[in-house]
Amino acid sequence: MSRREPLIFELSDEGKRAFWLPPLDVPEKKEHLEAIDIRDDISGFPEVTEPEVVRHFTRLSQTNFCVDTSFYPLGSCTMKYNPKINEKVASLPSFLLSHPEAPAELVQGNLAILKQLETFLAAITGMAHFTLSPAAGAHGELTGMMIIQAALTQRGNPRKIVLIPDSAHGTNPSSAHICGYRVQEIKSNEAGTVDLQDLSRLMTEEVAALMLTNPNTLGIFEKDIHRIAEIVHAKGGFVYMDGANLNALLGRFRPGDHGVDVLHLNLHKTFATPHGGGGPGAGPVGVTAELEPFLPIPVIRAEAGQLVLDFDRPLSIGRVRSFFGNFLVIVKALAYILSLGGRGLKEVAEIAVLNANYIRKSLEGIYHLKYSTPSLHECVFSDKFQREKGIQNIDIAKRLIDYGLHPPTMSFPLIVHGALMIEPTETESKAELDAFIEAMKKIAQEAETDPESLKTAPHRAYVGRLDETAAARHPVLRWKG
């Protein structure tokens, strides 16, 4: 594709239109406008026809890589296949048409969906209760930290510090900070996991919680999690687990059984709802029985054979979102769990881990692997070998595009300099994995023989490598005509 698709505003011309309302069927009265300050015409607002709309957005869609067309191994994002049947059931008419303020007795089906997913997530994770309100993973983190804070406040002291390993995703410290906590970093040990001694030293009675991702962002299982929980609990703190990587643990480890007090999940990762180019997701939060009173409102409960909404919860942290969360995302996740069942979910983890280890084994020695500890669903290489030739992870990533592959997550986790974080998920065939491995090997060769082709990559994309520095220095954030 060589021709640049114009902006919708550039396609616009006065008098074109793509939409007609039925004629106004009530008597039109101009006097209704008299008391109202009416705006001027919106200058530059699009005026296009339907064929142009369809072509514009279809053409733009074709410039995207996506899971439906390409291997998309973004680490920690779990870019698995999104089953189409889940889209279909989520578009049943009453789900789309239900108003969120409808009386509860008229939307019992919707409430049953929410309740059912809460129950299933509890069975999968071992947590006692769930809220489905949070709209995304980071929103779940914030909700979870608020719950911890509320519980500590009730005990008399909300405390001041949250401990977070240096391998954590950036949302963890950011969420803790919005809660008013000071973040203290825990250094990872040589195995890439939490250092128990360092934890014991830092864990004081001023620490509200430890936020721990498990498996962590290196794909490594924090095998001492139960001991970690003991250390944190002994000082009266809580263990928050970031469940972004739960895909690796389905049917093999239930965080709620081993000292995790609060857990958030990402339905758009583990439970296969589409990522939508950056949302909508959903970030349910699970808690222990002790923390249940602090869940956000509303809470759904059964009463005399009906599901009702409970707002009268004096210890609740309050509301974190309007209405009930991203309901349609919840429907899709429920459909996913129902279609796979317990055994299917266990198999998901099994193959996700198999695929990641297959890639790890195939590329070990060609790309530098900082941590030799066994890993689960993802593996983190670095550009250390290639850097000697002046090649960085970004060059490798951009060159992958020329091979028709989406690059892995780059430059994260921060503890691996020049990181390439690869998460294949369970929905990739061996042929796709082999093609990726082959491309990565070729790129390693090219780094030796033709480094220039990497530095100037991509060569076969819709656009060449874009100047992100210039974009930030002189921001152009909208069309100005």
Next chain:
Amino acid sequence: MSYIPLSPKEIQAMLQKIGVTSPEELFRCIPEEIRWTKPLELPPPLTEPELINYFQGLNQRNSYPGFLSFLGAGAYPHIIPTVVDYLSSRGEFLTPYTPYQPEVSQGTLQIIFEYQTLICQLTGLEVANASLYEGATAAAEAVLMAHRIKNKPKILVAKTLHPQYRQVIATYVRRLGLKIEEIGFNLESGRLSLDDLRKHLDEEVAALVIQSPNFLGIIEEPGEAFSLIKERGALAIAVVAEALSLGLLQPPGKYGADIACGEGQSFGLPLSFGGPYLGFIACREEFTRQLPGRVAGQTKDAEGRVGYVLTLSTREQHIRRERATSNICTNQAWCALRATIFLATLGRQGLREMAYHNLQKAHYALEKLTSIREISQPLSGPFFNEFVVSLKKPVADVFNELTKRGFIPGYILEKDYPDLKNCLLICVTEIHPQETIDRLVSVLKEVFS
């Protein structure tokens, strides 16, 4: 069902390559004493037809769509052109992630850029972000943003801001030690009380939040209130919960807002029992670097070709960590895509016409309803597509009587506004034919006779 594209033979070959004999061995890193070895307590897997049956059953347990409803109150039923569903269901839009790799995400990025432009045009402000979760958290993010800019401890919030938005703001700011003070409304006009505002003004105020049309449907004139608080060095935040109103009413930028935010659900998103929806936020240019969430910007490649990237990321959590302007990562990109297609399709004329029909129909409904002796209009301020009526009978009784006859007449206000006893908030949009409005009127007549 299963979505695993590996044959048993391939699995064997891969295990061999790794050097293990079974997948089980790959989980040895989870110590045995904490490994879960039982089956998960879940029902047996369902096939496609069974899954459809299961959800059809739940679908049938929702009787609400069979009712004639006049509910608004932050979620609005509107026409959605066919092309919105058609285009947004493409896999290239549904199944990519956040456009971290711009060269293979130009579609998503250009559409975000177009969306940001549309939000700027609609709000009359200079910069918009790529989306937020929904209206209530957008309002909370706006308040946090104002706090970052002003670093003052007090936030003034109009009592006529959507009750759930007020709740979410309270949840968000409580832990930062911010103080929220609510500004009352004039019981005659339904508009913000300037007298009450003056009582709360001091040097501690970081921002004033006003929703227009407000939760009671009344179109505010925030200009004067915003001038008053700006004189005190505070920021003006405008909330728009019914985004369609922007097709006809003055944009927040015009009446002095520094930050405008709200709910974009009206732009091509079905009611969906409350989500996914679309939070939007826009601000004056000087506050760009305090915006929360993702922002797309224009740039060029080495050959000078125009392209789009996520930019200003030094504000964001993945770079700035605990010093980020917000913790937002995944937001509502696909909902913003639907809004962009919706707005492009309605276009300059269509958007205005849709808004105009809402206004005409709502006013028709009010006239008809207040022709009933037992129904009056308690608030005199101008309105868009929602209005308050006061009933001469207990509102719960009337509501129940109407439900029996197949109507949801509106939103009962007294639980949020005790002053508005026996009052209903009624929403009328372009989806309500005259006949439906007339039937509501005759059913109400019946109930009062």
